[in-house]
Amino acid sequence: MEGRSINFGAGPSALPEDVLQEAAKGLLNFEGTGIGIAEISHRSKEFGACLSKLESHIRTLLDVPQTHSILFTQGGGSAQFSAIVLNLLARHRLLHPELKDEERVMDYVITGSWSQKAAAEARRLGGGKVNVVVDSREFSTKDKKSFDNIPPHGDNNNAYKFSPDPALIFYCENETVDGVQFAHDQASPASFPFHRLPQSALLPLVGDHSSSFMSRSIPHLADHAVIYAGAQKNIGPAGLTIIIVRQDCIVDVDAAAKLGASPVPITMSYKTLADHGSLYNTPSTLAIYVAGLVLQRMKNMGGLEYYENVNRAKQAKLYNAIEESEGILRRKVREDAGSWMNVVFDVAGDGADTRFIAGADKLGMKAMKGHRSAGGIRVSLYNAISEKETDQLIEYIKEFVRQEKGRVASEAA
Amino acid sequence: MEGRSINFGAGPSALPEDVLQEAAKGLLNFEGTGIGIAEISHRSKEFGACLSKLESHIRTLLDVPQTHSILFTQGGGSAQFSAIVLNLLARHRLLHPELKDEERVMDYVITGSWSQKAAAEARRLGGGKVNVVVDSREFSTKDKKSFDNIPPHGDNNNAYKFSPDPALIFYCENETVDGVQFAHDQASPASFPFHRLPQSALLPLVGDHSSSFMSRSIPHLADHAVIYAGAQKNIGPAGLTIIIVRQDCIVDVDAAAKLGASPVPITMSYKTLADHGSLYNTPSTLAIYVAGLVLQRMKNMGGLEYYENVNRAKQAKLYNAIEESEGILRRKVREDAGSWMNVVFDVAGDGADTRFIAGADKLGMKAMKGHRSAGGIRVSLYNAISEKETDQLIEYIKEFVRQEKGRVASEAA
Numbered sequence: 001m002e003g004r005s006i007n008f009g010a011g012p013s014a015l016p017e018d019v020l021q022e023a024a025k026g027l028l029n030f031e032g033t034g035i036g037i038a039e040i041s042h043r044s045k046e047f048g049a050c051l052s053k054l055e056s057h058i059r060t061l062l063d064v065p066q067t068h069s070i071l072f073t074q075g076g077g078s079a080q081f082s083a084i085v086l087n088l089l090a091r092h093r094l095l096h097p098e099l100k101d102e103e104r105v106m107d108y109v110i111t112g113s114w115s116q117k118a119a120a121e122a123r124r125l126g127g128g129k130v131n132v133v134v135d136s137r138e139f140s141t142k143d144k145k146s147f148d149n150i151p152p153h154g155d156n157n158n159a160y161k162f163s164p165d166p167a168l169i170f171y172c173e174n175e176t177v178d179g180v181q182f183a184h185d186q187a188s189p190a191s192f193p194f195h196r197l198p199q200s201a202l203l204p205l206v207g208d209h210s211s212s213f214m215s216r217s218i219p220h221l222a223d224h225a226v227i228y229a230g231a232q233k234n235i236g237p238a239g240l241t242i243i244i245v246r247q248d249c250i251v252d253v254d255a256a257a258k259l260g261a262s263p264v265p266i267t268m269s270y271k272t273l274a275d276h277g278s279l280y281n282t283p284s285t286l287a288i289y290v291a292g293l294v295l296q297r298m299k300n301m302g303g304l305e306y307y308e309n310v311n312r313a314k315q316a317k318l319y320n321a322i323e324e325s326e327g328i329l330r331r332k333v334r335e336d337a338g339s340w341m342n343v344v345f346d347v348a349g350d351g352a353d354t355r356f357i358a359g360a361d362k363l364g365m366k367a368m369k370g371h372r373s374a375g376g377i378r379v380s381l382y383n384a385i386s387e388k389e390t391d392q393l394i395e396y397i398k399e400f401v402r403q404e405k406g407r408v409a410s411e412a413a
Numbered sequence: 414m415e416g417r418s419i420n421f422g423a424g425p426s427a428l429p430e431d432v433l434q435e436a437a438k439g440l441l442n443f444e445g446t447g448i449g450i451a452e453i454s455h456r457s458k459e460f461g462a463c464l465s466k467l468e469s470h471i472r473t474l475l476d477v478p479q480t481h482s483i484l485f486t487q488g489g490g491s492a493q494f495s496a497i498v499l500n501l502l503a504r505h506r507l508l509h510p511e512l513k514d515e516e517r518v519m520d521y522v523i524t525g526s527w528s529q530k531a532a533a534e535a536r537r538l539g540g541g542k543v544n545v546v547v548d549s550r551e552f553s554t555k556d557k558k559s560f561d562n563i564p565p566h567g568d569n570n571n572a573y574k575f576s577p578d579p580a581l582i583f584y585c586e587n588e589t590v591d592g593v594q595f596a597h598d599q600a601s602p603a604s605f606p607f608h609r610l611p612q613s614a615l616l617p618l619v620g621d622h623s624s625s626f627m628s629r630s631i632p633h634l635a636d637h638a639v640i641y642a643g644a645q646k647n648i649g650p651a652g653l654t655i656i657i658v659r660q661d662c663i664v665d666v667d668a669a670a671k672l673g674a675s676p677v678p679i680t681m682s683y684k685t686l687a688d689h690g691s692l693y694n695t696p697s698t699l700a701i702y703v704a705g706l707v708l709q710r711m712k713n714m715g716g717l718e719y720y721e722n723v724n725r726a727k728q729a730k731l732y733n734a735i736e737e738s739e740g741i742l743r744r745k746v747r748e749d750a751g752s753w754m755n756v757v758f759d760v761a762g763d764g765a766d767t768r769f770i771a772g773a774d775k776l777g778m779k780a781m782k783g784h785r786s787a788g789g790i791r792v793s794l795y796n797a798i799s800e801k802e803t804d805q806l807i808e809y810i811k812e813f814v815r816q817e818k819g820r821v822a823s824e825a826a
Contacts, residue, residue, distance in 0.1 A: 005447030009454050012698055017441070020449055024437035028430070034418030034777060036433055038650035038703065041422050041780060074487035074652060075680055078694035082678030124667065125676040232695055237451035239487060239652040239697030254537065263538040263675055265495030267488055281491035282645055284652030285425055286699060290451065364447060367454060 006389045009367030010176055010342055011211065012232040014384035019293045026289060037289045042282050050292055051278065057295035061214065061304050064244055065222050071243040071270065072278040072288065076230040077114065077210045079268070080241060081121040084168060084206050084226055086264040089127045090256030091204070091249055092167035097259045104128035107166040109192075111136040111182075112147040112175025113373065114208060119170070127262050128167050134159045136180070141334070147178040150337040153193035160196050168204045168225070169197065174212035176233075177371040179344030179378065180337040181212065186219055190336035194220045202248050211341050213242065214298065215383055216308040225249045233341070234383040236291030239284040243270070250274045298383070307383050314381045314390040315340040321394045325401045328352075332376060346376040352404065353377060359400055365393055419802045422780030423589055423755055424624065425645040427797035432706045439702060450702045455695050463705055464691065470708035474627065474717050477657055478635050484656040484683065485691040485701065489643040490527065490623045492681070493654060494534040497581060497619050497639055499677040502540045503669035504617070504662055505580035510672045517541035520579040522605075524549040524595075525560040525588025526786065527621060532583070540675050541580055547572045549593070554747070560591040563750040566606035573609050581617040581638070582610065587625035589646075590784040592757030592791065593750040594625065599632055603749035607633045615661050624754050626655065627711065628796055629721040638662045646754070647796040649704030652697040656683070663687045711796070720796050727794045727803040728753040734807045738814045741765075745789060759789040765817065766790060772813055778806055 001021075007014040023037075030037040031046050040047050055070045064070060073079070085106065092104055106128050108119040122130050139159060140146040151159035162169065171192060174181040183190040197203055206226045209218065213229035221227065226245050232238035250271050253264040266272050272280045298307060319338055322329045322345050332344045347356045356377060357368055370376040381390060420427040436450075443450040444459050453460050468483045477483060486492070498519065505517055519541050521532040535543050552572060553559040564572035575582065584605060587594040596603040610616055619639045622631065626642030634640065639658045645651035663684050666677040679685050685693050711720060732751055735742045735758050745757045760769045769790060770781055783789040794803060 001441060003442055003445075003447055007448045007452055009448075009452070012452055012454060012695065015449065015452050020440045020451070024440050027433050027437050027440070028414060029416055032416075033779075034416055035420045035422075035779065036428065038433070039420055039422070039425055039428050041425060042651065043785070044780075074489075074492075074697075076487075076694050079487075079678065079680045082680065086678070121679055124679065126670070127676070230695065237697075237699045238455070238695045239700060257539070263540070265492065265499070265678065265681060266534055266537065267492045267495065268678060281489050282425065282643065282651045284487075284650075284697060284700070286650045287652060287697070366446075366448065367457075372456070 005364045005366045006385070006392065007367050008365060008379045008381070008385065008393070010371065010378055010380045012238045013380055013382050015236070015290070015294065016297055016384050019290065019297055022293055023290050030289070038286045040285065042279055042285055047285060050289055051283075054288055054292040054295065057292065057299060058242065058244075061295060061298060062218060062221060067222065068244050068246050069250065069274050071245060071273040072283055073241045073243065073267070073273055074239060074284055076232075076238065076241055077208055077228065078117075080208070080228045080243070081118045082125060083268045083270070084170070085122045085125050085127070086262060086268055087251065087253065087270050088168040088204050088206070088225065088249065090253040090261045090264065091251045092128070093256040093259050093261040094251055101127055102129055105131050105163040105166045107131050107133045107163050107169040109133045109160065109169070109171040111150060112172060112178035112180055114175055114177065114210075115170065115172040118172065118208065125262065131161070131163050131166070133161055133169070147175060147180060148332060148337070149334040150180060150182055150190035152189050153196055154189050158193070158196060160193050162196060162198055164198055166204060168206050170206045170208070172208040174209070174339050174341050176211040176342050177374055178333065179339045179342045180333050181339035181341065183336055184216055184219070184340075188336055192219070194223065202246070204249070214295070214304065214307070215311050215341060217304055231287055231291050235294045237287045240287035240291055243273070245270055310387055311340050311381065311383070314385065314387055315343060317390055317394055318343050318379060318381065321397045325397070328401045328404045329397070341381060343379045343381065344370060344374065344376060349404065349408070356400060360393075360396055363392075363396055365396065418777045418779045419798070419805065420780050421778060421792045421794070421798065421806070423784070423791055423793045424643075425651045426793055426795050428649070428703070429707065429710055429797050432703065432710055435706055436703050443702070451699045453698065455692060455698055460698060463702055464696075467701055467705040467708065470705065470712060471655065471657075474708060474711060475631060475634060480635065481657050481659050482663065482687050484658060484686040485696055486654045486656065486680070486686055487652060487697055489645075489651065489654055490621055490641065491530075493621070493641045493656070494531045495538060496681045496683070497583065497641075498535045498538050498540070499675060499681055500664065500666065500683050501581040501617050501619070501638065501662065503666040503674045503677065504664045505541070506669040506672050506674040507664055514540055515542055518544050518576040518579045520544050520546045520576050520582040522546045522573065522582070522584040524563060525585060525591035525593055527588055527590065527623075528583065528585040531585065531621065538675065544574070544576050544579070546574055546582070560588060560593060561745060561750070562747040563593060563595055563603035565602050566609055567602050571606070571609060573606050575609060575611055577611055579617060581619050583619045583621070585621040587622070587752050587754050589624040589755050590787055591746065592752045592755045593746050594752035594754065596749055597629055597632070597753075601749055605632070607636065615659070617662070627708070627717065627720070628724050628754060630717055644700055644704050648707045650700040653700035653704055656686070658683055723800055724753050724794065724796070727798065727800055728756060730803055730807055731756050731792060731794065734810045738810070741814045741817045742810070754793060754795060756792045756794065757783060757787065757789060762817065762821070769813060773806070773809055776805075776809055778809065
């Protein structure tokens with residue numbers, strides 16, 4: 001559409017234009033009801049169908065087994081940082097009422113800013129002890145301070161120290177700020193070390209998939225206790241959170257509170273959400289509707305496999321362009337840990353970041369400034385960014401690199 | 414617009430059509446950025462301006478003093494049922510660290526389903542004792558079981574038993590399900606008994622204004638500790654919660670937890686929201702944008718006074734039409750307690766409710782079925798329902814009453 005930019009922002013982020021066109025109509029008249037989607041009752045049969053469709057799309061696209069429920073709520077990943085602790089400590093309390101708080105362990109795999117925040121929230125809430133399974137900064141080749149890698153878990157070196165019977169095991173699949181992600185190829189040493197987990201049929205494994213959800217398949221999905229994601233990266237507007245939860249983790253938090261667990265706000269209890277089909281209270285109806293349209297479109301385009309292939313190609317092209325810039329652009333994270341969704345790099349030279357962004361802006365390519373805590377450039381390649389748009393960026397990068405080389409040459413002269 | 418119904422639903426509910434038209438454009442291109450409002454970063458300057466404007470509209474329209482902060486979050490009234498308990502018990506703990514849990518009292522004024530739910534959540538969370546200040550069912554003239562009135566607080570009869578130093582005092586200004594509301598006229602015996610409250614400069618008075626927010630001025634606003642509202646009645650899509658909080662109620666919940674208070678999920682702490690200008694985590698950007706458009710329109714139309722006058726006229730006409738139906742329609746709540754926003758009534762005769770709804774439906778008037786727990790008819794007259802649309806409904810009611818009378822006469826013959 002005339003006047004639309006290419007939005008490489010990290011989230012909220014680009015949505016498919018045809019979905020937005022459709023949503024614009026739905027705002028005024030949803031499914032011929034004469035009522036807009038933001039105005040219709042969440043108890044209406046029309047909205048009920050919309051919610052069911054979203055659930056069924058997620059189940060089909062990700063192949064979620066019947067052992068797992070799909071729940072919808074509000075509050076994003078930050079609210080889930082608390083919800084996972086409260087619900088899974090309640091579960092652990094019911095399983096092991098005899099343990100003292102300091103004997104309950106929550107395992108956190110720390111690979112970036114978001115997992116660090118998640119662990120901080122577990123410490124704040126208490127009720128158990130946080131064990132840092134690994135902190136990837138210790139494996140940084142740069143300065144021992146950077147989240148620039150995925151720690152090794154090979155036969156001869158294993159950085160991950162899991163506890164024998166933790167209340168939860170947390171990892172963040174893709175670190176949006178730092179641009180590191182577990183490798184999708186399970187044979188890679190930078191994949192998540194599922195084989196290193198304690199042996200148990202009902203592992204309390206929690207994956208924060210906020211910024212990679214629906215961009216590619218989820219390895220070992222069925223082995224997870226909880227997978228959650230905010231919608232605002234690949235699938236919809238902010239204000240919707242998706243939770244995939246194994247049913248043994250939907251527990252009576254009030255019974256656990258009677259045994260000494262912390263009280264759980266009613267809207268944060270997975271049981272409340274599950275018992276009411278995610279309609280205990282009014283959900284984000286508009287965000288649910290848009291997410292449904294996005295996933296319908298995904299199915300029409302060829303499902304997760306199609307997106308996985310496109311996303312693989314997009315990131316490969318971009319990392320390649322960085323590689324070929326001969327030092328003008330410098331990737332910030334180790335090769336095997338590079339995120340498919342958030343590609344972070346620096347531009348060599350004073351003020352070069354600003355030049356890079358200004359030049360892109362002129363061509364209608366926007367929102368590539370790195371996170372305020374990280375600086376540099378961050379290019380987010382979520383599902384709504386097409387391969388063609390990625391190619392446009394790469395053309396720009398090539399031109400930019402030529403100019404920068406020219407500048408360096410003339411300054412040297 | 415062609416094909417648009419009149420939506421008398423209780424929430425999510427009608428929004429002004431011109432706002433929806435504008436929002437439809439914003440979905441594709443927000444403020445000329447080339448990026449849609451659901452796609453733009455919550456950290457962008459454009460969205461920042463949008464959020465500031467919403468806050469400033471609320472402050473101006475409601476005349477919120479500088480002693481109070483305006484915060485935005487997610488989760489609606491149900492999440493606030495928990496948040497008020499957690500934040501205000503933390504405040505009480507910091508003020509009175511020496512008290513035992515059973516010595517901390519939370520006062521609840523119960524006038525309907527929502528205040529009942531709020532009190533139930535306070536009991537669930539614990540950390541203090543719930544004192545029922547009054548339960549309006551005891552004053553029902555019908556059956557001692559109905560939320561059909563506002564209890565009396567005259568010179569000679571005072572139903573309200575407030576505690577001397579409670580952690581919070583809760584009331585729900587308008588009960589959406591039951592159709593009762595405190596009288597706006599402060600001289601009415603059905604108004605909220607502000608003069609009966611314990612004497613204190615910093616009362617922990619909490620008003621749930623979810624379904625009446627922005628429909629008329631808020632009496633004694635400056636005396637409140639917290640006023641909150643979900644957006645999805647008068648001002649916007651579901652997924653946005655507005656909290657007006659007096660600054661002494663923004664407390665360090667972690668310090669309180671060290672003294673024994675319950676831990677507070679980080680996104681539920683008012684201090685987290687306040688310290689980060691409501692941008693600790695990604696907010697419901699789309700809902701914030703639409704609410705901003707609705708309030709801009711309110712200002713353009715003449716502000717709160719204009720809406721208050723129109724809303725007063727709308728409900729008066731509707732209650733009057735019920736009165737004049739000579740028993741065909743029967744109001745369910747006492748005269749002085751009738752809600753301006755949610756007018757509830759029964760239709761006399763077998764299957765008459767269904768006939769009423771089907772007849773209205775044919776004329777494009779929708780969503781008037783009473784709440785599943787209450788039955789009968791509920792007509793919601795939120796701000797987006799114009800006086801003209803209310804007149805259309807009243808014309809229909811008159812015609813319906815004529816027909817029902819004819820039916821009764823012919824059945825008697």
